[in-house]
Amino acid sequence: MKAKSFQRVSSLEEAYKLVKESPRNKIVAGGLWLKKGGAEVDTLIDLSLLGLDKIEDKKDYVEVGAMVTQREFEQSNLVPEMARAAVKAIMGPGFRNVATIGGSVYGKYGFSDVITGLLGYKVDLVFYPEAVVSLLDYIKKPGFYDGILTHVRIYKENLKAFFKKVGITALDYPILNVAVTKGKEYRVVVGSRPLVASRCEKCEAYLNEGGKDFAKAAEIAVEELKFGDSIATKGEYRKQLALTYVRRGLEEVSK
Amino acid sequence: MVVKFNLNGLDVEYVIKPGEYLLDTLRDHGVKSVKKGCDASACGVCTVLVDDKPVLSCSMLTAKVEGHRVTTVEAIQEEAAALSECFSKEGSDQCGYCNAAFALMVHALKKENPHPSDEEIRDYMVGNLCRCTGYNGQQKAIKAYLGGKK
Numbered sequence: 001m002k003a004k005s006f007q008r009v010s011s012l013e014e015a016y017k018l019v020k021e022s023p024r025n026k027i028v029a030g031g032l033w034l035k036k037g038g039a040e041v042d043t044l045i046d047l048s049l050l051g052l053d054k055i056e057d058k059k060d061y062v063e064v065g066a067m068v069t070q071r072e073f074e075q076s077n078l079v080p081e082m083a084r085a086a087v088k089a090i091m092g093p094g095f096r097n098v099a100t101i102g103g104s105v106y107g108k109y110g111f112s113d114v115i116t117g118l119l120g121y122k123v124d125l126v127f128y129p130e131a132v133v134s135l136l137d138y139i140k141k142p143g144f145y146d147g148i149l150t151h152v153r154i155y156k157e158n159l160k161a162f163f164k165k166v167g168i169t170a171l172d173y174p175i176l177n178v179a180v181t182k183g184k185e186y187r188v189v190v191g192s193r194p195l196v197a198s199r200c201e202k203c204e205a206y207l208n209e210g211g212k213d214f215a216k217a218a219e220i221a222v223e224e225l226k227f228g229d230s231i232a233t234k235g236e237y238r239k240q241l242a243l244t245y246v247r248r249g250l251e252e253v254s255k
Numbered sequence: 256m257v258v259k260f261n262l263n264g265l266d267v268e269y270v271i272k273p274g275e276y277l278l279d280t281l282r283d284h285g286v287k288s289v290k291k292g293c294d295a296s297a298c299g300v301c302t303v304l305v306d307d308k309p310v311l312s313c314s315m316l317t318a319k320v321e322g323h324r325v326t327t328v329e330a331i332q333e334e335a336a337a338l339s340e341c342f343s344k345e346g347s348d349q350c351g352y353c354n355a356a357f358a359l360m361v362h363a364l365k366k367e368n369p370h371p372s373d374e375e376i377r378d379y380m381v382g383n384l385c386r387c388t389g390y391n392g393q394q395k396a397i398k399a400y401l402g403g404k405k
Contacts, residue, residue: 092382
């Protein structure tokens with residue numbers, strides 16, 4: 001990665017000012033994807049000194065700082081189990097000790113296991129200056145939010161949860177990932193199609209209105225989603241996987 | 256820019272480029288035990304410890320280790336030699352390119368979880384590739400070295 005300067009900022013205000021000064025000034029979270037993307041940057045803005053590396057219990061939700069690493073997230077007992085399992089499925093500990101939750105979420109990566117897992121919960125994203133956006137809205141809206149992601153809030157719910165990553169090896173990008181949760185209502189999420197994860201709203205509506213046929217629910221889910229080809233596999237194969245794992249997820253959370 | 260950190264117990268101060276990664280900094284300063292493999296976060300041979308945690312040095316910006324402790328295999332030679340004995344007994348050692356990273360991973364695992372199960376060993380080592388030997392011998396060697404689940 002080419003960069004002209006590296007600035008370890010002492011406040012979010014300072015970081016935001018730098019971001020607004022030039023589109024070539026970039027926040028560096030873990031730094032993994034800036035490298036993979038071959039970024040050419042004027043100033044790398046490092047948030048390491050801002051205390052965004054904590055996971056805190058805030059009564060109604062768990063607040064995860066954007067600079068918390070994937071490894072810290074997966075090891076925290078405050079974080080819901082399925083969200084931890086989704087993160088634990090990513091590469092090895094050496095990778096997860098570098099990658100951050102903020103970087104993983106903000107980037108809206110199509111292959112993201114983190115986003116698929118989190119969409120199974122009620123999650124808000126906190127941006128500086130002063131905006132709170134639901135993860136679902138953030139993912140649906142094209143582009144990136146004009147602000148600095150500081151925290152991810154995972155609301156406490158009594159849920160049964162299922163997560164499945166399908167990949168050729170543990171180190172490959174997922175061919176597909178699926179999360180299903182059931183609390184007061186069902187949430188069904190399918191990601192890495194290879195597009196960024198989506199909630200399956202028609203499928204959820206069928207289930208939340210009393211539908212009990214999980215095979216039919218899985219068919220509704222795959223009909224409302226787009227599946228594409230990638231170097232790893234064909235869209236049609238992804239579709240067949242989704243049919244199976246959505247059904248299995250629904251069976252699992254309904255036991 | 257200048258970065259200061261502790262490398263294997265010694266305070267060092269290096270002039271680096273702002274977008275430079277730790278793998279290149281270490282190798283440029285003679286620490287050749289840290290290997291360059293895929294240079295894309297996928298193989299694990301560049302593993303070092305930062306504050307005792309394993310990280311892929313190909314993916315860690317050098318500027319981000321300012322004020323931290325970096326450990327390479329040179330700092331854990333006795334442990335690496337003992338692990339090497341176990342690798343030899345299991346025939347799980349061939350070209351040696353991945354060994355330094357394996358030794359650091361096992362060192363970190365031992366601190367985090369002194370008596371891991373087979374599954375916990377596999378989960379921990381999953382990001383470290385070896386193209387010579389397969390993984391069963393290494394699994395047995397690591398288990399023998401750590402003593403298995405108590």
